[in-house]
Amino acid sequence: MLVLLLAALGMAFATLVPGVAAAAEAGEQVRGTLQTSLSGPIEGVTVEVATPDGETVDTVQTGEDGRWEVDLPGPGQYVVSVDPDDLPEGVEVNGEPSRTVTVDSGRAQPVNIGLNDGSRNDGGGTIRAVQLFVDGLRFGLLIAMAAVGLSLIYGTTGLTNFAHGELVTIGAIAAWYINVQGGVPLIPAALLAMVVGGVVGALNELVIWRPLRRRGTGLIAALVVSIGLSLALRYGYQIFYGGFSNPYADYQGQRARDYGVFTLQDRDIASIVIAVVVLVLVALMLQRTKIGKAMRAVSDNRDLAASSGIDVNRVVLFVWVLGGALAALGGVLLGLSDQVQWDMGFRLLLLMFAGVTLGGLGTAYGALLGSLIVGVFVQMSTLVIPNDMKYVGGLLLLIVILVVRPQGILGSRARIG
């Protein structure tokens, strides 16, 4: 899995831009690239595309740049398989050598066939545990960025916001539209996505939660309302954005750099740096600025804060904007490494909960610490459990924490009831 990098980010910008007429003329296609980080593109591998009944549509060989594409007779399900015998020595297909894909009308569907060039597992400078640890740190920082908002919202309003994952998704999707369809480079697109996330966070507070607090809606009712919101938004995204996963237009197909004991792509280094800088800034803000102190005060004791002259509603609004923007940035970085999907935020939400609970519900620093631990734990757990079950490891960790220390590492006993 280490080196699985990474086939196929179908060079599909032209076809990703919709416009029904143009797309319909283009016809359906599956395409991809076969390459690993060490060997580079692999030429002359036989790729077969068949219908689910086993009828061959076409058989092609990858070109000099490792790319292949097959025109299809129409939308539907297809099975794409690679002939493992054609791969160079030492390169293996991850898992099954075939993938079943569903191609929508007029779409050029990228097909990812992960390759493993094996060399990393036995020396070559990389130690698997270290590599997973670094990957885990990167992932943990992403979770932390999204989870800070979740924890602060809980601390200031008492709301367990099940719709927080949708703020992550909106960031990723907004950046995707701005980047891929609007043609804006990814960095400004990410900044715009943060603005979108902040605005959506503010709307959340102003349209739903503040009126509900004013009505005196109970916390349990609010929790169920947030689930309804999550459900509506999540499936709304699926209608609006579609069920597939798409990459951003920039920074794709990077080769991993070797750092001795681990390898990372430049974009992963960048996302670690961005996350660390942003989180340090957040911590400084919480520690030094007036609004940050007010946020911690409200989090600590809402009534006391209000009676010492802090405008609680303003602080809560600020928390929502901050939480929304951070979640959106987390979504963009997650989309950069794992592609953009309609339910990416919801899947992350469970890990955010694990991180926040581990660190202590309602504390900002606890969310940071807990998320880092969860991220590292999830990645490192693939040392012993299969890759497709790694999230389960994180969820198990959550349950163990609740048995051993329910208030979390930095939480206070009084909160857990």
Add this chain to the structure above:
Amino acid sequence: MADLLNAFAIAGKAFFGFQAIFFALLAIGINVHFGYTGLLNFGQIAFAMLGGFGIAISVSQWGLPFWVGVIVGVLAAVVLALLLGLPTLRLRADYLAIVTIATAEGLRLVFRSVSATPVTGGTRGLSAFNRDFIALAPWDTGRRYDLLGTTWSGTELWVCTIGWILVALCSLLVWALMRSPWGRVVKAIREDEDAVRSLGKNVYAYKMQALVLGGIFGAFGGMVYAVGTGSAIPDQYQNANTFLAYAALILGGAARVLGPVIGSMLLLFILQFADTGLRSLIANGVIPSELLSSTDVAQLRYVLVGIGLMLLLVFRPQGIFGDRREVMLDAR
């Protein structure tokens, strides 16, 4: 107009179909958890999955008789409830919520993973485990029957008959239990846990019993679904279903014996009516296909359920039949 009547007929079938039974049983379980005891179980679908796969794995993988499969499913649900309850029932309500939703998602991921494929069939799931059950039907299951303008296969009719009997028995059990001293204690826990504790009751044990009981109802729901569809596939048990069941419960009225049953029937009717209606509107070109394609309709129903759930909770938390004072919403 014909389309509308057709949509109405199809929706009328959904009113009695095995999906309504599935959600009714899930919602009866949630009613015991949330409506009566005040436990926030957001992982009800995990109990259903264990129920369905309990039968599927026992029969098609281990070659056991159907009824043993039912017992396996129930036992699996009991074990899950104990495991979930053990760490969380002493904590505030939302911890149970987080743990149950995480477990439901985690279990689904385990069941569909490559390493579980030899047992669960992975993403393709298992099938062909309901023959023994179908063979019990007193009528010819190969035929189709016309009832009230809708067509039912013999199999469907048999599954639905047994399913509704099961729903009736479960409702009866809940009704009897809630009139018993046990029910009074459980409802008192919902109202004021500390007061009950000060009366010398073991709150933890009562909560655990409620969690197990509701989980068993959920497992029955999963069994009806698995037998009704004839297959058990991990991705059928998406956690959105838990929230559909919550919507059904709150629509019908929480803490009412028949609330979840009526709620599920109504919810399924509304969803199916919207589904068929929208599809025929799209097919006829009334709704332009650029705006909404027929593949989006399935997603749209979740959007509608989400919005409906929010509106219900804000404006009418007691649903159709509920009593506002009995709906546990303010506790923390």
